[in-house]
Amino acid sequence: KQEVTQIPAALSVPEGENLVLNCSFTDSAIYNLQWFRQDPGKGLTSLLLIQSSQREQTSGRLNASLDKSSGRSTLYIAASQPGDSATYLCARMEGQNFVFGPGTRLSVLP
Amino acid sequence: NAGVTQTPKFRILKIGQSMTLQCTQDMNHNYMYWYRQDPGMGLKLIYYSVGAGITDKGEVPNGYNVSRSTTEDFPLRLELAAPSQTSVYFCASSYGPQGGPEAFFGQGTRLTVV
Numbered sequence: 648k649q650e651v652t653q654i655p656a657a658l659s660v661p662e663g664e665n666l667v668l669n670c671s672f673t674d675s676a677i678y679n680l681q682w683f684r685q686d687p688g689k690g691l692t693s694l695l696l697i698q699s700s701q702r703e704q705t706s707g708r709l710n711a712s713l714d715k716s717s718g719r720s721t722l723y724i725a726a727s728q729p730g731d732s733a734t735y736l737c738a739r740m741e742g743q744n745f746v747f748g749p750g751t752r753l754s755v756l757p
Numbered sequence: 758n759a760g761v762t763q764t765p766k767f768r769i770l771k772i773g774q775s776m777t778l779q780c781t782q783d784m785n786h787n788y789m790y791w792y793r794q795d796p797g798m799g800l801k802l803i804y805y806s807v808g809a810g811i812t813d814k815g816e817v818p819n820g821y822n823v824s825r826s827t828t829e830d831f832p833l834r835l836e837l838a839a840p841s842q843t844s845v846y847f848c849a850s851s852y853g854p855q856g857g858p859e860a861f862f863g864q865g866t867r868l869t870v871v
Binding site: 651678679681683688689690691692693696698736738740743744745746747748749750 | 788790792797798799800801802805807815847849853858859860861862863864865867
């Protein structure tokens with residue numbers, strides 16, 4: 648059974664900092680990887696999808712990279728803002744399904 | 758656009774009661790999923806469907822049933838509610854691995870079994 652881990656479990660940073668969230672898998676034979684944001688009591692919002700043939704994706708201040716050889720993905724958030732405070736989840740596609748990590752809870756302090 | 762819609766948003770059940778969580782999507786996605794999320798844990802797959810009339814078990818299917826009579830709808834049935842089923846339930850959909858793997862999620866149903 649494949650596992651997805653995320654480090655750190657929680658992170659608190661002052662506004663304006665650049666930060667990196669990490670996602671690792673036990674099997675580097677990855678298909679697709681998706682990053683989500685979850686606000687408290689809410690559903691998941693898709694941030695970035697990296698397909699297996701890609702190495703990175705960018706959207707605004709967010710950049711996600713995928714290194715299949717090491718079984719890792721990173722989410723880079725530039726110039727963090729208090730509105731970025733949320734839980735960030737990564738999920739790899741395994742067959743026809745998604746396997747989720749436990750998430751990183753981010754707090755950006757004004 | 759509505760996307761993925763789940764009802765109800767909240768529900769309290771007594772042990773042994775049954776209920777159906779509704780999920781509908783308007784994106785003509787073939788793939789639909791039900792996940793549960795427990796505090797501090799990642800999402801775990803309960804059931805999934807790759808098209809109308811086709812369903813399959815995920816990682817934690819015990820105590821649940823699903824059906825997929827149409828492309829749009831994928832209800833999740835709890836027959837005999839147990840406290841272990843207290844969780845937040847999320848429905849999701851996508852075109853699938855070949856057609857477009859990006860998943861879209863509903864807002865969740867928070868279920869408490871007492």
